[in-house]
Amino acid sequence: MSIVRAAEVVVLLCTVYIALGLAFAPFFVWRGVGRIDPAARSAGFGFRLIILPGVAALWPVLLRRWLAGRRPPSERNAHRDAAASRAGQASA
Amino acid sequence: MSAEYQAVLWNRNKKLYDLTIAAGVVVFLGLFVGIGVATRTQATIETLLIRGFGAGALLLLHVVLAIGPLCRLDPRFLPLLYNRRHLGVCTFLLALAHGGFSILQFHGLGVLNPLVSVLASNGNYDSLSQFPFQALGLLALVILFLLAATSHDFWLANLTAPVWKSLHMVVYVAYGLILAHVALGSLQAPERPTALAVLLGIGFAGIASLHLVAGWRERAPAPDAAAGHSAVDVCAVSDIPLDRARIFLLADERVAVFRYRAEGGERIAAVSNVCQHQNGPLGEGRVVDGCITCPWHGYQYRPEDGCSPPPFTETIPTFSVRVERDRVLVDPRPNPPGTHAEPARLGTASGAGEPS
Numbered sequence: 025m026s027i028v029r030a031a032e033v034v035v036l037l038c039t040v041y042i043a044l045g046l047a048f049a050p051f052f053v054w055r056g057v058g059r060i061d062p063a064a065r066s067a068g069f070g071f072r073l074i075i076l077p078g079v080a081a082l083w084p085v086l087l088r089r090w091l092a093g094r095r096p097p098s099e100r101n102a103h104r105d106a107a108a109s110r111a112g113q114a115s116a
Numbered sequence: 117m118s119a120e121y122q123a124v125l126w127n128r129n130k131k132l133y134d135l136t137i138a139a140g141v142v143v144f145l146g147l148f149v150g151i152g153v154a155t156r157t158q159a160t161i162e163t164l165l166i167r168g169f170g171a172g173a174l175l176l177l178h179v180v181l182a183i184g185p186l187c188r189l190d191p192r193f194l195p196l197l198y199n200r201r202h203l204g205v206c207t208f209l210l211a212l213a214h215g216g217f218s219i220l221q222f223h224g225l226g227v228l229n230p231l232v233s234v235l236a237s238n239g240n241y242d243s244l245s246q247f248p249f250q251a252l253g254l255l256a257l258v259i260l261f262l263l264a265a266t267s268h269d270f271w272l273a274n275l276t277a278p279v280w281k282s283l284h285m286v287v288y289v290a291y292g293l294i295l296a297h298v299a300l301g302s303l304q305a306p307e308r309p310t311a312l313a314v315l316l317g318i319g320f321a322g323i324a325s326l327h328l329v330a331g332w333r334e335r336a337p338a339p340d341a342a343a344g345h346s347a348v349d350v351c352a353v354s355d356i357p358l359d360r361a362r363i364f365l366l367a368d369e370r371v372a373v374f375r376y377r378a379e380g381g382e383r384i385a386a387v388s389n390v391c392q393h394q395n396g397p398l399g400e401g402r403v404v405d406g407c408i409t410c411p412w413h414g415y416q417y418r419p420e421d422g423c424s425p426p427p428f429t430e431t432i433p434t435f436s437v438r439v440e441r442d443r444v445l446v447d448p449r450p451n452p453p454g455t456h457a458e459p460a461r462l463g464t465a466s467g468a469g470e471p472s
């Protein structure tokens with residue numbers, strides 16, 4: 025495959041992906057975002073606009089969360105994980 | 117506690133910060149083009165602007181990457197951190213202007229789709245010195261876009277902190293790609309001044325050494341067995357400013373060790389540095405009314421048990437501390453969020469340190 029051909033395929037795939045994201049994003053920022061995150065339920069137009077580009081780029085993640093109707097994931101970090109595993113050992 | 121998302125959390129200081137960025141960008145571009153016109157008459161304004169946008173983005177990226185380690189080395193740099201995301205977004209916008217105008221100017225007029233042309237007009241993917249530097253720039257631009265687009269707190273909460281942090285670490289990949297983009301770009305255009313290559317080397321050396329020094333200073337000291345149950349000697353009492361904290365890396369995450377005024381004298385307590393709200397750096401906040409107060413949105417936690425005062429219910433992990441001969445000893449094993457760990461009282465010989 026020539027380099028031009030390969031580049032055309034890459035650009036075409038990216039275009040399709042972004043087009044789907046751009047079609048999805050307005051619906052998500054209008055309705056979906058409040059479903060997956062209560063802190064966004066009555067957020068203003070500016071907030072919705074500012075997350076729109078990211079939604080168009082990461083749309084598969086958000087579509088999955090919206091369909092599953094999940095809340096924002098609970099906080100995780102190294103200290104919480106370590107404390108939880110310590111507590112688990114102590115009770116075992 | 118709860119806080120609705122807002123588009124941008126602006127206050128007076130952040131507005132000042134953003135105005136400074138904007139003014140800095142305008143002055144830089146003005147100087148860049150002005151000096152270019154005065155000294156190199158054959159370059160068109162368009163070319164100078166393209167180069168100016170690129171150089172401006174590169175300069176801002178250095179500032180963005182330097183802020184983190186500078187703040188870890190000296191808290192006086194902290195004001196730069198509060199709005200670093202806006203610097204990042206501005207870096208992306210400059211890079212976008214540079215990349216966009218480059219594509220229009222160099223790739224917009226042919227028969228090929230301009231993006232295909234960026235990727236394919238130079239096909240030397242198997243050569244090191246002739247490698248198509250524009251493709252590296254394009255990839256870096258995509259990364260900068262993803263970082264700018266996910267800089268709002270909404271993304272931190274919804275992608276989760278570990279994912280968000282890993283995503284934003286990719287800025288170092290973008291930095292590497294951009295270094296290669298600029299180095300190869302000037303290599304392939306021999307008339308470009310060598311000053312650029314020299315500046316690039318200085319910038320890279322500066323960023324790399326700042327990170328190394330800050331990492332070295334923050335490394336966890338080896339647990340001191342003699343001090344009893346693997347407590348880590350982190351610093352002297354006087355190293356911690358009153359009603360503020362110093363931050364250390366223990367158990368793979370930062371720990372904030374606070375010295376604060378309380379009834380009956382000063383105390384020392386240690387908590388996980390990560391705010392439960394949106395991962396704000398608690399160790400960069402102050403103790404206000406007896407509570408550790410997050411510098412980002414003001415969530416509060418009691419130093420002795422990591423609980424938000426009622427009616428709030430947030431909790432963070434605590435660490436057991438002792439003071440011996442004016443040294444602060446921290447047990448590196450985090451206690452479960454909200455566990456009481458008796459603060460060390462200063463003035464007495466030592467504080468008991470076991471969770472109760």
Ligand code: HEM
Nearest residue numbers: 167170171173174211215218250253254256257294298301
């Ligand atoms: C689509 C993406 C990009 C394209 C097509 C592109 C294209 C170019 C071109 C053609 C040049 C040579 C300009 C000249 O010598 O007249 C150049 C130089 C440069 N680019 Fe990019 N670039 C892209 C992305 C980036 C990004 C993301 C950055 C970094 C933040 C960047 C920073 C620079 C710098 C600093 C120079 C040297 C400017 C100078 O000579 O003073 N570029 N780029």
Ligand code: FES
Nearest residue numbers: 391393394396410
């Ligand atoms: S991150 Fe929002 S208050 Fe701490």
